[in-house]
Amino acid sequence: MKKFFTAFALAAALIFTISCGGGSSKEGDKTDTGETVTDDDSVDTEPTGDTEPTGDTEPTGDTEPADDTDTNQDDWREQAKECEKLGGYFHGATETCRKYIDCPEKPELTEWNGDDVFHIEYKDGAWEEREVATEYNEEKGECHFICDSDFDLVWTGTKCEEFCFLKCNGVENTYTYFCDHTKGSESYTCHCSDGYEWNAEKKACESVCEEGYYWDILREECREDGCLNVVCGEHSDGICVRGTFDREYYCGCDENYYWDTGELKCLPEPCLTAVCGEHSDGNCFRYSSAGGYYCGCEEGYSWYTSVQACWKIDLCSNVVCGEHSTGSCTQTGADTYTCTCEDGYEWHANTKKCESACSEGYYWGYDGSQWKCMSDPCYSAVCGEHSDGICNRTSLGTYYCGCDTHYAWDSNQQKCIADPCQNPDPCENMANANGCIKLSNTEFKCACNVGSYWNGTKCEECKEIDGNMWSPVYDPKDPNTASSFCNNLSVCGYSDWKLPSVDQLRTLFQNCSRTQTGGPCGVSNRCMAESCADSLCSCASTSTDGYYSKLGDPASLYLWSRSKSSKDTYWLAGFGNASLESIQAFDNEFRCVRKTTASYDACEYQLCPTLSNTTGRCFRNSSNNGYSCECQSNYYWSGSKCTGMQIGEVLCTGLPDNAQWNTVGSITQTWNGSAYVPSTTGEYNETASTSECRFKCKNNFGYDITSNQCVGNTQRVSCTEPPANAQWNSVNSIIQTWRGSDLGWLPVTNSVYNTEASTTECRFKCYEAYTWNKATQQCVASYIGGLYWSEIAENLTFPEAAEYCWNLDNGPWRLPHIDDLRKLVQNCPGTASGGACPVTAANAGDDILNSNCSCNLGENGIYSKFGDDTYLWAATPLYHNGELIDNRRWTLDFRYARISHEWYEVKHSVRCVKD
Incomplete structure (x- = not known):
């Protein structure tokens, strides 16, 4: 900009010289066209009327304006030259020497609003000391700037900020500072985190959950706030903060205290008094739970919690503990170690071997209070007839002998019995x-x-009544615990048990026309509120066992249902008077039930009694899928709640699956003093209407008046043949139903592997001693590595996996150790059985994992002999510096053939084993 003004001044001077000097110069005068003279100078130095006429005529009067002009021009030239030497330019209008100075740097995200320079003048032999500050100003001027117009920016007084960042950054429960905003408008909407929605009036992200509930980011639903009844305790700030998972929370703690996730209280910071010692790097770290600390160590050293010191790494890596040891080596000093020995043996540091702890005729045993050397019962034992003559001690100080086929040792009689x-x-x-x-x-x-x-x-x-199979009666539990018990129950060869609904319990009643199925008692899956009960929900009392029960239950028995009559009450069936009663949860007997037909009643799981503005009644509104609640007057079911009606044009509701409206899709309602009419609930009618909500079935579907559904045509077809070593599970033909032009006939006839029997789908399962190989899609022999392997079970935590194997039929089954799982590995030498990966059941520390314990990502189950491509749990526990880590177990991830360890709570798969 400064160069521009200098060039402009020079050009102005040249123009002035040509226009003024050329006509008034005398002979011999030379015009300096390079002189810097501005247009303002020429106007000031050429008075009106002093022009020289053309020809030889002298001007009237005594004045000689031409000579004066020449004099002024000479002065300006001299001043301009002097000014130029000073690095400036001559400003003719003010007859001053000036130069331009760059404005101070403007902030980021701004643009100039006028000149980016200002001028100073040369006065009294020096340049004046003038400074112009760069400033935000929406009026054009020297060193004025505004926010960059290419962006949505706002001036804060110190800098230009993005509008959304300024408005949304710092707003609680936003996951980003982005927003929806039209430039120039004051209205905007910040993007809220999941579980929150924008309140434009309060300019805040508010929870979508009711008071006392919070948004669970994993389940994507509102759940009861676990902090409601938490007492943070001593040394805390009393503020409870929810964690990510159920029942997980923490509290803020006083200075020098921290929240311990195991103890669930504030504990002193252990590092304040920690002594890291020799060979440490001086950095102390505390464990997140159970107190304690560890220190960083110099290179070549590692922290050992048991001695709270830095010792050399891997002293035990080259140790062979030898016979009678468990293979577990523990470093006891910088250069010393001990090995863990089998029961009855002890480590001798001088010989570096496990040697017997007892003298001849004695063994290491437990006497009921302590382990000690005890008299060996086998030292003088006699095994007797039908034995193999080999005596074996027990941990109780007794003995047993091996017996012939079909005989077993009886410890009481101390002989082999049949x-x-x-x-x-x-x-x-x-x-x-x-x-x-x-x-x-x-x-x-x-x-x-x-x-x-x-x-x-x-x-x-297990008795079957009206399409339901019933379990035995189980010991008293509250409804929630009973429901969980049923969900995990495996009995009668099935594991799909549930706590019964109130409708299912009613199928057990007999000799009481009021409450047995079809009776006038109002309580059902479709009406579970307490108001649904009436005087018709019981019969006369009796003490005769089995009188009211098809299963012969005693008259004193009451059974829970899973059906709620309100938020905190459940329906209970009594067999002394065939009654249905609504009552608060307490420990009571119950039966579990499973359906033996493929029918599904969505109302069994509905929440109508707990929702506002409902009567508590439920209606199925789609084929095997969903329900609707009956609403109170002036309310309608909107899919998840009862919503108040509005006068005017409203949409028709209640369109069944596979149906289409046979009306305009909406009607105009008028309030008649007690209700809005006509009804918005669609009714089946093949005749089209413009004033009533009507529907008709789509092509190839017919209306079923009983279920109020449009159902497809049906046909019976044969299933495709299963692969080798497989059998039907449990039918070889199915009934198909038309599901519309997009889906066609369903279910498909292609047979699929599924261990759960079905009479409605084409399924097969492998023969006994075979298991399904997902990669090859074949049934393969399940006997590998000297073990029988079960079918895979998915999505289980470690405790669930252990319980699953324990309860598996045809056992005894158990969880495999990491050594067992390695027998299933193929195409990855490092983690296959006997491979270079050092992790074994006897050597399971977290510090021994290395590059041999994994391969590259594989596809299609390439690393598993069973074609598995997921994690499998192992029973092998994890150790850290020789100490057991209670809540972690080893796993084998067959996607990479990778051996690693996981928290108990993580869900993985399991294959159980038996010998």
Whole structure:
């Protein structure tokens, strides 16, 4: 800009010289066209009327304006030259020497609003000391700037900020500072985190959950706030903060205290008094739970919690503990170690071996209070007839001998006695039994067929009534605990049990026309509010057992249902008077139920009694999918709640699946003093209407008046053949139903692998001793590595996986150790059985993982002999510096053939094993 003004002044001077000097110069005068003279100078120095006329005529009067002008021009030239030497330019209008100075730097995200320079003048032999500050100003001027117009910016007084950042940054519960905003408008909407919505009036992100609830980011739903009843305790700030998972929370703590996630209280900071010692790097770190600390160590050293010191790394890596050891080595000093020995042996540091702790004739045993050297019962034992002559000690100080086939050792008689499952087999001719299971040397139970369970003396059938199979009566529990018990129950060969609904309980009643199925009692899956009950929900009392129960239940029995009559009350069925009663939860008997048909009643799981503005009644509104609640007057069901009606044009509701409106889709309602009419609920009618809500079924669907549904046509077709070593599970033909032009006939006839039996889908399962290989899509032998492997079970935490194996039929099954899982690995030498990865059941510390414990990402189950492509749990516990980590276990991720460890709470898959 400064160069521009200098050039402009020079050009002005040249123009002045040519226009004024050329006509008035005398002979011999030379015009300096390079002189810097401005246009303002020429106007000031050429008075009007002093022009020289053309020709030789002298001007009238004594004045000689031409000579004066020449004199002024000479002066200006001289001043301009002097000014130029000073680095400035001559300003003719003010006859001053000036130069331009760059404005101070403007802030980021701004643009100049006028000149980016200002001028100073040369006065009294020096340049004046003038400074112009750069400033935000919406009027054009020297050194004025405004926010960059290419962006949505706002001046804050110190800088230009993005509008959205200025408005939304710092607003609680926003996941970004972005917003929806039209430039120039004061209205905007910040982007809120999940579970929050923008309140434009309060300019805040507010929770979508009711008071006392919070948004669970994992389940994407409102859940009860776990902080409601928490007491943070001593040394805390009393403020509870929710964590990510259920029941997880923490409190702020006083200075020099921290929140311990295991103890759930504020504990002193251990690093304040920690002594890291020699070979540490001086950095102290505390554990997140259970107190304690660890220090960083110099290179070549590692922290050992047991001695609170930095010791050399891997002293045990080259140690062979030898015979009678567990293989576990523990460093005890910078250069010393001990090995853990088997029971009855102790470590001798001088010989570096595990040697017997007891003298001849004694062994290491437990006497009921302590472990010690005890007299060896095998030292003089006699095994006797039908034995193999080999004596074996027990941990109780007794002994047993191996016995011949069909004989077992009886510790009381100290001899081999006949097996309780043999000679004869007590289950051989028992109804519903398929084999004998030995529980002890004298006790047995029979393995029962699917549909039966062992009651202690025989295989009793799980009774089936009206499409429902019923379990035995179980010990008292509250409804929530009973529901969880049923969900995890495996009995009669099935594991799809649930706590029954009130409708299912009513199928058990007999001899009471009021409450048995179809009776006039108003309580049902579609009406579970307390108001649904009336005087017709019970019959006369009786003390006769089985009178009101199809299962012969005693008159004193009450059974829970999972159906709620309100937020905190459940329906209870009593068999002394065939009653249905609404009552607060308490511990009471219950049965579990499973459906033996494929029907599905969405109203079994509805929440109508707990929602506002409903009558508590439920209606199914789509085929095997969803429900609607009956609303109070002036309310309608909007899909999840009852919403108040409005006068005017409203949309029709209640369109069943596979139907289409046979009206305009909306009607105009008029309030008649007690209700809005006509009804918005669609009714089936093939005749079109413009004033009533009507629907008709789509092509190839017909209306079923009983269910108020449009149902598709049906046909029976054969299933495709299963692969080798597989069998149907449990039908080879199915009934297909038309599901519309997009889906066609369903279910499909292609047979699929599924261990859960079905009469409605084409399914197969592998023969016994075979398992499904996901990669090859074949049933393959399940005997690998000397073990039988179960089918895979998915989405289980470690405790759930352990319980699953424990309860698996045809056992005993157990969780595999990491050594067992490595037997399934292929195509990855490092983690395959015997590979270079050092992790084993006997060597399971977290500090030994290395590059041999994983391969590159594989596809299609390439690393598993069963084609698995997921994590599998191992029973092997994790150790850190020789100490057990209670809440972690080893896993094998078959996507990478990678051995690693995981928290208990993580959900993975499991394959159980048995010998």
